Amino acid sequence: MAQVWVNGEFDIGVSPLDRGLAYGDGLFATMRVNQGHILFLDEHMERLTQGAFRLGFSWTPSAALYSHLTTLAQANPQSCIKLILSRGAGGRGYGVELNRVNQAFTQYDLSSAAKSGSQHETASNNSLNVTEVISLSGLPEHYQNWQQQGICLARSEVLLGKQPKLAGIKHCNRLEQVLIKSAVLPLGYQDWLVVDSSNNMIESSMANIFFVIEDKIMTPRISHAGVAGMMREQLIYQLLGRGFKVEITDIDYDKLSSVKHAFISNSLFGLVDVVAIDSFTFERAVWTSSLREHLSLTL
Numbered sequence: 652m653a654q655v656w657v658n659g660e661f662d663i664g665v666s667p668l669d670r671g672l673a674y675g676d677g678l679f680a681t682m683r684v685n686q687g688h689i690l691f692l693d694e695h696m697e698r699l700t701q702g703a704f705r706l707g708f709s710w711t712p713s714a715a716l717y718s719h720l721t722t723l724a725q726a727n728p729q730s731c732i733k734l735i736l737s738r739g740a741g742g743r744g745y746g747v748e749l750n751r752v753n754q755a756f757t758q759y760d761l762s763s764a765a766k767s768g769s770q771h772e773t774a775s776n777n778s779l780n781v782t783e784v785i786s787l788s789g790l791p792e793h794y795q796n797w798q799q800q801g802i803c804l805a806r807s808e809v810l811l812g813k814q815p816k817l818a819g820i821k822h823c824n825r826l827e828q829v830l831i832k833s834a835v836l837p838l839g840y841q842d843w844l845v846v847d848s849s850n851n852m853i854e855s856s857m858a859n860i861f862f863v864i865e866d867k868i869m870t871p872r873i874s875h876a877g878v879a880g881m882m883r884e885q886l887i888y889q890l891l892g893r894g895f896k897v898e899i900t901d902i903d904y905d906k907l908s909s910v911k912h913a914f915i916s917n918s919l920f921g922l923v924d925v926v927a928i929d930s931f932t933f934e935r936a937v938w939t940s941s942l943r944e945h946l947s948l949t950l
Contacts (some may be wrong), residue, residue: 653733653788659719669782671737674745675824677782678702679735680881682720683790683919685947687728689720690918694881699736702820703781707747708738710781723787731788731919735823739780794920795950797841798943801924801935802915804855806904807831807843811853811876819879831856842915844928847876851901855915859883860925863912863936867896882916889942912936921948 657663670676680695689695696712703710723732738747809831831843843856853871854860859880861870868890873879890897913925913933922943924935943949 653786655787656719656785658783659715665737665782665784666740668740668742669737670739670741670747671735671782671784671823673741675822675826676706676741676747677735677737677823678706678821679733679823680821681918682732682734683921684724684727684730684732687725689724689732690947691881691885692717692720694885695734695918698821698881699734702822703736705816705820706738706822708781710736716783719785723785727787729790731790733784733786733788735782735784735786737782737784737823739782790919790950794923797920797923798950801926802841803839803927804842804844804915804925804929805837805840806929807834807845807856809834809845811845811847813847813849813875815875818875818877819873821878821880828856840927845877846904849901850904852904852906853877858915858917858920858923860915861886861913862902862906862910864906864909865911867898869898869900869902871902872899880917882918882921885946886916886922886942889946893938907931912939914939920950921946 655662657665665672678699680699682689682692682695684690696717700711720732720734724730741747809827811827831845834843836843842858844852844860845854845856846852851871852860853873854877859870859873859878859882861868863869870883870887871877887897887899907928908931910928910931910933912935913928914922914936915925916922922939924939926933926935940949
């Protein structure tokens with residue numbers, strides 16, 4: 652069972668009026684602890700900072716939060732830490748006080764936020780209303796086997812809706828994923844492939860996806876639906892650094908017949924080869940294991 656802290660206090664509840672609970676008005680990051688260190692901690696914090704800005708509230712990670720996360724990682728050297736941010740407690744109704752929204756947009760600066768994560772600055776006053784929930788749990792045991800053997804995906808009947816205002820953000824309203832995961836997978840398949848209403852492949856139920864087609868590595872555009880994962884970004888950097896051609900574009904489901912290799916990524920299992928999607932089968936790329944090792948992702 653996960654251990655939980657709310658605003659730094661262990662095992663207390665969240666206000667029934669919290670907007671994250673009432674409306675999913677928040678966002679989260681799921682982080683892997685490897686040998687006592689949180690992988691890509693600063694990148695996770697910067698992604699949360701930018702996501703909060705896009706939702707209309709201002710937040711920066713405090714020195715106390717960094718200290719708490721670091722202490723948890725050192726005490727639990729192979730684990731999973733999840734950090735949820737919500738706008739905080741509010742009254743009845745969807746509306747947000749206009750002055751709070753304006754404050755977030757005027758006080759947030761992308762350049763200064765990029766510096767705040769690496770310097771571990773203390774939180775400013777505009778972060779004080781945000782609810783921070785930290786949970787600690789173990790890593791799923793089957794992820795190691797996934798890395799070693801690869802997995803098969805089946806196409807989900809649930810289509811992702813298009814909403815550019817929310818696309819890319821790992822926000823707390825994940826009802827589409829709940830519906831996707833509620834269906835029973837066919838025998839021999841481990842996860843779902845998800846497409847949007849235009850038949851474009853977007854992601855798996857829990858991860859970003861990459862395809863090797865001819866001489867390019869292609870990953871779906873996340874401009875109308877889906878989550879732009881932190882590990883997706885790290886892999887793109889690594890692939891470009893190795894001389895691969897990487898293209899971010901719309902990828903129709905019908906293009907699966909041209910795919911040679913495929914793999915998925917998220918912060919916990921890092922990189923996992925996809926050996927089949929529905930009736931289409933793919934070879935495992937010889938270089939994915941070295942990518943995992945270089946980024947300290949091997950389980």
